[in-house]
Amino acid sequence: AVGITDEAFLSYHNQRQELCFCPLCAARFRKWLQARYPSLDALNAQWGTAYQAWDEVRGIKTEEARGQANFSHFVDFRTFMTDQWIEACKTITDAYHEVNPAIPMGHTNTFGCNPFNGNDYYKLATQTGFGWGQEYSEAIKGGGNKAIFDLWRSFVETPEARASRTAAPPAVPSPQGGGNALPSAAPFFNHGWIGYARTTVAAHYEPWWLALHGSRGVSYFATSAYDVPRGHSWALVYPTGSLTEYSGAVKEALADLRGGVGKLLMAYQRARPQVAILWSHPSMLVSWCESKDDVPGDPSERDTSDAYASWYMSAYNFRQHLNELQLDYQYVAPDQILGSGELSPLPAGRGAGAAGGDPAALSHYPVLILPFTVAASAGLVDKLEAYVQQGGVLVGDMRCLRTDGHGKPDAGGVRPPALQRLFGATRKGQVSYAESKVSFKQTGAGIDMAGQEMTVFGKEDLTPAGATALAAHAGGEPAVLVMPHGKGLSVYLNFKLPSYGVEMRELLRQIVTRAGLKREVVVEPAAGTANPPAVPRAYELNTFSRGPITVYGLIRDFRKCQDSDPVTVNFGRKSHVYDVRARKYLGEVDRIQTTLPPGETALYALLPYQVHGLGLNVPAAVKAGDELVAQVNLIAGAEAGDHVIHAELLDPSGRSVWCYARNDLLPGGRGTLRVPLALNDAKGKWTLKVRDVVTGAAGEAKFAVQ
Numbered sequence: 001a002v003g004i005t006d007e008a009f010l011s012y013h014n015q016r017q018e019l020c021f022c023p024l025c026a027a028r029f030r031k032w033l034q035a036r037y038p039s040l041d042a043l044n045a046q047w048g049t050a051y052q053a054w055d056e057v058r059g060i061k062t063e064e065a066r067g068q069a070n071f072s073h074f075v076d077f078r079t080f081m082t083d084q085w086i087e088a089c090k091t092i093t094d095a096y097h098e099v100n101p102a103i104p105m106g107h108t109n110t111f112g113c114n115p116f117n118g119n120d121y122y123k124l125a126t127q128t129g130f131g132w133g134q135e136y137s138e139a140i141k142g143g144g145n146k147a148i149f150d151l152w153r154s155f156v157e158t159p160e161a162r163a164s165r166t167a168a169p170p171a172v173p174s175p176q177g178g179g180n181a182l183p184s185a186a187p188f189f190n191h192g193w194i195g196y197a198r199t200t201v202a203a204h205y206e207p208w209w210l211a212l213h214g215s216r217g218v219s220y221f222a223t224s225a226y227d228v229p230r231g232h233s234w235a236l237v238y239p240t241g242s243l244t245e246y247s248g249a250v251k252e253a254l255a256d257l258r259g260g261v262g263k264l265l266m267a268y269q270r271a272r273p274q275v276a277i278l279w280s281h282p283s284m285l286v287s288w289c290e291s292k293d294d295v296p297g298d299p300s301e302r303d304t305s306d307a308y309a310s311w312y313m314s315a316y317n318f319r320q321h322l323n324e325l326q327l328d329y330q331y332v333a334p335d336q337i338l339g340s341g342e343l344s345p346l347p348a349g350r351g352a353g354a355a356g357g358d359p360a361a362l363s364h365y366p367v368l369i370l371p372f373t374v375a376a377s378a379g380l381v382d383k384l385e386a387y388v389q390q391g392g393v394l395v396g397d398m399r400c401l402r403t404d405g406h407g408k409p410d411a412g413g414v415r416p417p418a419l420q421r422l423f424g425a426t427r428k429g430q431v432s433y434a435e436s437k438v439s440f441k442q443t444g445a446g447i448d449m450a451g452q453e454m455t456v457f458g459k460e461d462l463t464p465a466g467a468t469a470l471a472a473h474a475g476g477e478p479a480v481l482v483m484p485h486g487k488g489l490s491v492y493l494n495f496k497l498p499s500y501g502v503e504m505r506e507l508l509r510q511i512v513t514r515a516g517l518k519r520e521v522v523v524e525p526a527a528g529t530a531n532p533p534a535v536p537r538a539y540e541l542n543t544f545s546r547g548p549i550t551v552y553g554l555i556r557d558f559r560k561c562q563d564s565d566p567v568t569v570n571f572g573r574k575s576h577v578y579d580v581r582a583r584k585y586l587g588e589v590d591r592i593q594t595t596l597p598p599g600e601t602a603l604y605a606l607l608p609y610q611v612h613g614l615g616l617n618v619p620a621a622v623k624a625g626d627e628l629v630a631q632v633n634l635i636a637g638a639e640a641g642d643h644v645i646h647a648e649l650l651d652p653s654g655r656s657v658w659c660y661a662r663n664d665l666l667p668g669g670r671g672t673l674r675v676p677l678a679l680n681d682a683k684g685k686w687t688l689k690v691r692d693v694v695t696g697a698a699g700e701a702k703f704a705v706q
Contacts, residue, residue, distance in 0.1 A: 001104040001132045001189075004092045010085040010118030013111040013297035018061050019081060030054050032080045046406055047073045062115075062288070071289040071407030075375070078115050078285050085118025086127050093129040104131030104165070104186065109193070111136065112145045112312075113281065114296035115288045120281045121148060122333035125155035130188075131165045134219050137192040139209035140202075142559055143301045144312030147319070149192055151279065153214045154331035156188035187216065187266075195220035195234060195250075201558045201599035203249035208601040211257055211265050212542040212553045220250070256581050260646035260693035261603065263663035264580075267644055268544035268551060273328035274517050276365035277315055280334065282375040286407045287311040287399075290374075303457045303498065304433050307374070307399065310458070310496055314372035314397055317497040320560075321508050324500070326521050326541035330365070334380045334405070337362060362387045366515040370396040372496075377405030381418045388422065389486035393515035396423055397493040398458050399431070416465075423492035424467025424483035433458045436495060438479040440471040445482040445489050446514035447507070454503035456495035467492065480507070489514060500560070502534055518572075521552050526566035526593050537561045538598070547641035549694060550606045551580065558599035566595045575606035583696025585610070605694045609638035614645075614692055614699040621704040625679040632690055633670045634697065640669025644693040647673055652684030663693070681705050 011017035019025075034054065037043040044051055048070045051057055059081075065074035093105040107130070113119040124130065137149035155161055162185035192215050194206035207218045222236040236247045291308030293299050299309035322329050362368060368387065370376075373396065376384075381401070388394045401418040403409055410417045420426050436459050440449040447470060459473050462481075469478035473494070481492040491511055497504055512519075523539040538561035542553040554569070570591045571577070577586040580603035586592050588610070596602050617631040628649075634640045642665060649660040660675055673690070686705050691698040 001106065002096060003134075004089060004105065004107045006107070007109040007111070008089075008107050009110070010081060011116045013114060013117050014295065016062070016116065016294060016296055018116055020084075021059060025081075025084070026058055028084070029059055029077065029080050030057050032083070033057065033076065036076075046408060047076075048408075049073065065289045068289075069409055071286050071403070074289055075282055075285045075407035079282070081116075082118050082120050082123070082281070086120070086123045089124070089128040089130070097129070104189075106130045106132035106134075108134035109136060110148065111297060112148055113284060114145075115285050116296055121151040122155050122279055122281070122331075122335065125152060125188075126158060126160035126164050129165050131186065132188060133190040135190055135192055137194075137210060137213070137215075139192065139206040140194055140196055144314075144316030145297075145299055145301065145309075147312070147316045149190065149210075149213060149215075150319070150329075151331055152188070152190050154279075155333070156190070158336065160336070161185075161188070189216040191215060191217040191219045193219050193221055195222055195236075195246075198232075198234070198246045200249040203246060204253045205555070205558055205599040205601075207250075207253055207257060208553075208555055209557075211262055212540075212555055212601070214270060216266055260644050260663045260691070261580065263646075263665070264551065264644040264693050265544055265553075267642070267665050268546040268549075271328070271543035271545060272364060273330045274365055275322055275327055275329045275367045275369065275512065276332045276362065277318060277329050277369045277371060278334070278337075278373055279331045280370075280373045280375060282405050282407065283373050284308075284311050286374045286403055287372065289407065303496075304435065306433050307372075310398070310433065311372045311374075313499075314496060315369075317499055318369050318371050318397075318508075320500060321497065321505050323540040324505050324535070324537070325509055325512070326519055326523060326539060326554075327512065327517075328542065329369075332362070332365075332368075334377065337383050338377075338379055362392060365392070366517045367393045367395065367512055370394070370400055372397060372399055373401065374399045375403045375405055375407055376401050376418060378418075380405065381421065384422060385485070388488035388490055391487035393488060393511060394422060394485075394490045395493065395511060396490070398460060398496050400492065402427070419492075420465050422485075423481060423490050424465055425462045425478070425481055425492060425494075426465045428461040428463065430461035431458070432460075433496070436479075437474045438471050438495065439474070440480070442468075442470055444468050444470055445484065445491075447480075447482065447491075447510045449480075449503070449507055449510070452503055452506075454498075454501050454507075456498060456501075456504075458496045459494055462494055500537075505535065520572060521554075522570045522572070523554070524568045524570060526568050529566055533563070533565065536565065536567045537563070539567070539596070548608050549641045549643075550575075551694070552604045552606070553601060554596060554604075555601040556596055556598050561598050564595055564597045566593055568593050569604065571604075571606060573606075575608065576610045578605040578607070578611075578695045579603075580605050580694060580696075583691075585695065607641070607694070609636050609640065611636045611640070611692060611695040611697045614690060614697045616688060616690060616699045616701040618688055618701045618703045621706050622677060623706050624677055624681045624683070626677060628673075628675040628677055628688070628703065630673040630675075630688055630690075630701070631670075632666060632673050632699075634666065634692060636669060642667045643669055643695075645673075645690050646693055647675070647688065647690045649675065650687040650689065651682050652686065653682075654687075666692075677705065 059077035110119050138147050166185040192210045224234050287307040291306045293308040301309045439453045443450050467481035467483040471480040473479050479494050483490050523536050538556045540555050544551045574590040576588050613635040615633040622628050645666050648656050689700045
């Protein structure tokens with residue numbers, strides 16, 4: 001793999017550097033606009049300007065946009081500059097591919113998106129040809145601005161992204177001939193950076209979070225044995241060769257991942273989520289214009305922050321509450337929705353399928369969330385209206401659909417404004433980001449929170465115009481509005497979500513239940529527990545499957561919980577259950593009781609059959625330098641699915657020879673293991689040990705090296 005450079009951006013992420021106003025960029029900006037507007041009159045109508053000639057058109061800075069009602073001029077210019085950065089990344093990738101078409105290209109540490117650094121993650125994933133990344137992730141970053149690893153995860157295996165990294169430059173013939181397409185797109189690998197928090201709990205949590213979120217490896221920041229100015233060491237190994245204290249925790253955390261679980265997570269399919277979250281880069285630009293924030297790369301994410309920080313926080317807080325419900329999510333971009341055909345939501349549940357295919361089609365998602373989606377084009381609004389009419393549940397929050405896709409206020413016209421069309425409400429203009437109390441007054445549309453109260457942040461002065469208000473702010477403004485649309489429903493939350501709230505969790509649970517979405521796994525307080533919490537905190541679920549085998553990974557974010565209370569994990573169906581990490585059979589059950597401390601990860605495999613053992617057949621002797629060929633057979637109560645095995649060789653002294661350790665897929669529970677031996681391997685009795693990673697079943701056999 002080759003990186004275009006380290007920490008590359010259009011402009012530095014922690015400073016406001018508004019580029020670029022040179023003559024070359026000005027000329028390209030005008031050309032870019034002419035490809036998008038049929039005439040100068042059309043541009044003036046959108047921007048609210050009065051240019052007489054195209055040569056007069058230029059970009060503008062923040063100060064020229066803030067305070068205006070229409071932000072289209074700024075939004076178009078910043079979108080143009082983002083496109084220039086995306087094109088620059090693609091140009092570098094294409095240039096390298098002229099020499100070596102098959103090498104993956106990428107770069108490290110994008111530090112999130114802001115109005116000026118060029119990072120639109122959908123475009124980075126689908127238009128640059130990038131095939132790898134090294135990104136800071138949510139495992140080490142706790143705020144919305146840097147919550148970007150799951151954006152990459154959502155976009156890098158889309159058809160658009162795979163096409164981007166398989167298409168060779170026009171001048172380069174395919175190695176297989178017959179066109180310019182490379183044979184296939186290798187999986188995108190994002191080896192997230194970790195290792196900054198030098199604690200045992202962080203060491204245990206960080207690599208597992210990455211593994212469960214699609215990473216195919218990790219990168220430890222461990223280059224400095226001692227940073228004198230900061231009085232801190234990041235080293236895993238000191239210059240003397242001795243291990244640091246932190247290394248022990250790292251070794252402990254990685255043991256199971258290296259011992260086959262990592263292979264299992266890569267060989268199995270991560271389940272497709274049933275909740276979609278809209279990625280809206282134009283909404284970020286409009287939010288910046290509405291804000292008073294002056295640090296684009298590090299917004300102050302407080303509960304009462306204004307529009308810019310709220311854009312980041314909204315999606316992040318929705319994600320946190322979904323995780324609390326053991327639900328996963330996938331980002332979708334407007335371009336994906338606009339380019340998709342079928343919009344009818346599929347029935348919720350396991351039938352939604354595994355990850356892959358076309359995740360753009362909203363038919364895969366019974367629920368679509370629009371987090372602080374201030375801006376949306378008319379075409380996107382039409383698609384969203386069709387989606388909800390045909391059975392989808394659409395959820396929006398504060399400031400939703402205030403402008404069109406360019407940042408011009410949506411005043412309606414032939415049809416009502418988008419907020420009224422989709423959510424049955426109209427704006428009066430007043431907005432606040434202060435703390436507010438919301439009280440539920442009535443039930444409706446399958447939501448029953450009557451009599452409950454919750455603390456939220458922010459509100460607008462709205463009037464129901466077709467929707468029913470189920471809850472109100474203390475000042476009387478409607479807070480939760482619902483409106484049926486054909487077979488579907490829209491839910492408008494006239495506030496920003498708190499970082500966590502039991503009542504907010506319950507409201508979201510009722511919304512997804514109304515959508516017909518079934519929670520496959522539910523974590524509940526253990527029966528008989530003294531003073532159990534109302535709901536267990538911070539049990540995030542990630543699901544992987546292959547054929548008849550399903551593996552559920554539960555991980556607890558130590559930054560969000562402190563308890564080690566026993567819980568019941570309800571799988572909703574009776575299966576043969578195995579604790580993967582404990583290598584233990586738990587019985588044919590539909591639920592288990594367990595204890596999972598903060599920062600730790602548990603994996604449970606559900607099979608339709610029990611595994612009784614693992615058989616090995618090896619030759620009596622193998623000559624040094626030849627290949628050991630062993631037959632491996634899983635002994636099961638029914639036809640086996642595809643398992644993963646971990647194999648190791650012990651020399652005559654009983655020492656495990658690390659270079660022979662391996663993890664292999666075992667299709668149908670049987671296969672041939674081939675291990676080339678070295679010419680100088682010790683003569684005598686060797687031992688082959690093989691373990692089924694899914695169930696812990698193990699076998700061993702001895703052979704002589706001659």
